[in-house]
Amino acid sequence: METDCKRDEPPADGGAIAALPAGTRLLHIGPHKTGTTSIQGALFEARDAMARHGVEWPATTRHPMEAVLAGCARTGMMGDTRPTEQHWERLLQQVRATGRRTSVLSSEFFADATDDATVERVVEQLGGERVHVLVTLRPLARIMPSQWQQYVQNGLRMGYEDWLRHMLRKAPYEQPNPSFWRRHRHDRLIERWARVVGTERVTVVVVDDRDREGLTRTFETLLGLPEGLLRPVPDAANRSLTLAETEMLRNLNKEFRANELPAELYSQLVRNGAVMHMKNACTPGPGDVKIGTPQWAVEAADGIGAEMAERIGAMGVRVIGDLRLLSGDRSLLPAVPKPATRTDVDPRLAPEVAAQALYGALAAAAAAPVRHTAAAKSRTVHQTSSGELVRVLGHRCLKRLRLR
Incomplete structure (x- = not known):
C-alpha cells in the first residue's frame, strides 16, 4: 500500500508544513x-x-x-x-x-x-x-x-x-x-x-x-x-556524561595514550565496556554537575x-x-545551566559510578578471555610494574580480539 502524502500541519511558527510526495x-x-x-x-x-x-x-x-x-x-x-x-x-x-x-x-x-x-x-x-x-x-x-x-x-x-x-x-x-x-x-x-x-x-x-x-x-x-x-x-546509553564522568574518562584517556595501548582495546574495554555500562547503570541526579x-x-x-x-x-x-x-x-530558549566553579561545587565522581565503570570494563574483558602466556607465568603480579601489567593486558585482549 502506498500513501498519498498530502497532509499539512501548522508548525510552531504559524506556517504550514507541506508533506513530501509519495515515493520520496x-x-x-x-x-x-x-x-x-x-x-x-x-x-x-x-x-x-x-x-x-x-x-x-x-x-x-x-x-x-x-x-x-x-x-x-x-x-x-x-x-x-x-x-x-x-x-x-x-x-x-x-x-x-x-x-x-x-x-x-x-x-x-x-x-x-x-x-x-x-x-x-x-x-x-x-x-x-x-x-x-x-x-x-x-x-x-x-x-x-x-x-x-x-x-x-x-x-x-x-x-x-x-x-x-x-x-x-x-x-x-x-x-x-x-x-x-x-x-x-x-x-x-x-x-x-x-x-x-x-x-x-x-x-x-x-x-x-x-x-x-x-x-x-x-x-x-x-x-x-x-x-x-x-x-x-x-x-x-545515549545520555550525555556529567562533568565528573567526563573528567574521569578524560584522565583515563591520558593514561591510555601514555601507555601506548592499542586502539582496539579502547573500543572494547573503555567506550563499549566502562562507559557504556556506566551510562546504562547510573542516572545523573540533581547534585551532579553538568x-x-x-x-x-x-x-x-x-x-x-x-x-x-x-x-x-x-x-x-x-x-x-x-x-x-x-x-x-x-x-x-530555556535557561542555559551556569558553569559550576570550584568555589561553587567540586564535581566528584560518586563511588557507585566509579564502581559501575570499573565493572563494565571487567565484564568486557571477561567476554574476551585469553590464556596465560609463558612470559606471564615466569613472574608474579607483584614482581611486575603496573605499567607493564597494563601493556600485557592490552596486548592479550588485542590478540584475543583479532582471533575473534
Missing part, C-alpha cells in the same frame, strides 16, 4: 547532537507501523552507522573495525528493495561527507532525484558541551575550556577535532548538500528544546504518517549562530521553525 527517499543527515538518536529510535521502533502507511525504514538497525561511514569514505570510531564498501552496498540493496514506496533514512554521519563529489555519489546511489535532504539544527552553545564529551568518549584528552579556545579562537579552528566545523558550520553544510540536490529538495528543521515532541511531529507530517505514530524511545560553557564561548557561539541563520534564511531552502533560535535569542 527522505535522507536525514543530522548533524550530530540535534536529536538524531531520538528520532532514529522512534523511526526504528515504528518501522512496522510506518510500513502499513506506505513508509519504509530500509535499514535493519536503528542506526546503520558502519554503512554510512563507508558511503561517506570516513573511518569509524577509535578502535572500531574499519567500515567497508560491503556495508554500504548492503544498505543500498535494502534501500532499492523499497521500490517506489516512500522511505526514510537517518544518520548524523552523512554530515561528515567532506566534499561535493562524495555528496553527489551518496545522493545518486540512494535514488538521485527522489532524495530529499533533511537537516536538523540546534544552537551551537547547546551543541558544544555535548559534542566535547562525545569526543572525550572517543579518546580526546583536552579539557573543555582549552577545547573551546581551539574551536573558537585558534585559527584555522581544526585541532584537535577537524570534524567539528565540518558538521556544525551549518550554513556550509546545507550549502554543500543543496549544491547537489537543489534548494527545493532541502528542508531545514530548527529544533526547539521547549517542544519535546516537535521533531517527531515534523517527521510524521513530512512522511504523511498519522499523528502520534512516532514515539520517543528511552535510551540511557558541563557548563563559559560566557565568552556562549557569546562567540551565538555570534556564529546569528551569521549562519542569516545565510540559511537567504538560501531558498524550506525552513521549519525559528532561525532566531540559532543566534541564542534568550527569549526563545
Whole structure:
C-alpha cells in the first residue's frame, strides 16, 4: 500500500508544513547532537507501523552507522573495525528493495561527507532525484558541551575550556577535532548538500528544546504518517556524561595514550565496556554537575549562530521553525545551566559510578578471555610494574580480539 502524502500541519511558527510526495527517499543527515538518536529510535521502533502507511525504514538497525561511514569514505570510531564498501552496498540493496514506496533514512554521519563529489555519489546511489535532504539544527552553545564529551568518549584528552579556545579562537579552528566545523558550520553544510540536490529538495528543521515532541511531529507530517505514530524511545546509553564522568574518562584517556595501548582495546574495554555500562547503570541526579560553557564561548557561539541563520534564511531552502533560535535569542530558549566553579561545587565522581565503570570494563574483558602466556607465568603480579601489567593486558585482549 502506498500513501498519498498530502497532509499539512501548522508548525510552531504559524506556517504550514507541506508533506513530501509519495515515493520520496527522505535522507536525514543530522548533524550530530540535534536529536538524531531520538528520532532514529522512534523511526526504528515504528518501522512496522510506518510500513502499513506506505513508509519504509530500509535499514535493519536503528542506526546503520558502519554503512554510512563507508558511503561517506570516513573511518569509524577509535578502535572500531574499519567500515567497508560491503556495508554500504548492503544498505543500498535494502534501500532499492523499497521500490517506489516512500522511505526514510537517518544518520548524523552523512554530515561528515567532506566534499561535493562524495555528496553527489551518496545522493545518486540512494535514488538521485527522489532524495530529499533533511537537516536538523540546534544552537551551537547547546551543541558544544555535548559534542566535547562525545569526543572525550572517543579518546580526546583536552579539557573543555582549552577545547573551546581551539574551536573558537585558534585559527584555522581544526585541532584537535577537524570534524567539528565540518558538521556544525551549518550554513556550509546545507550549502554543500543543496549544491547537489537543489534548494527545493532541502528542508531545514530548527529544533526547539521547549517542544519535546516537535521533531517527531515534523517527521510524521513530512512522511504523511498519522499523528502520534512516532514515539520517543528511552535510551540511557545515549545520555550525555556529567562533568565528573567526563573528567574521569578524560584522565583515563591520558593514561591510555601514555601507555601506548592499542586502539582496539579502547573500543572494547573503555567506550563499549566502562562507559557504556556506566551510562546504562547510573542516572545523573540533581547534585551532579553538568558541563557548563563559559560566557565568552556562549557569546562567540551565538555570534556564529546569528551569521549562519542569516545565510540559511537567504538560501531558498524550506525552513521549519525559528532561525532566531540559532543566534541564542534568550527569549526563545530555556535557561542555559551556569558553569559550576570550584568555589561553587567540586564535581566528584560518586563511588557507585566509579564502581559501575570499573565493572563494565571487567565484564568486557571477561567476554574476551585469553590464556596465560609463558612470559606471564615466569613472574608474579607483584614482581611486575603496573605499567607493564597494563601493556600485557592490552596486548592479550588485542590478540584475543583479532582471533575473534
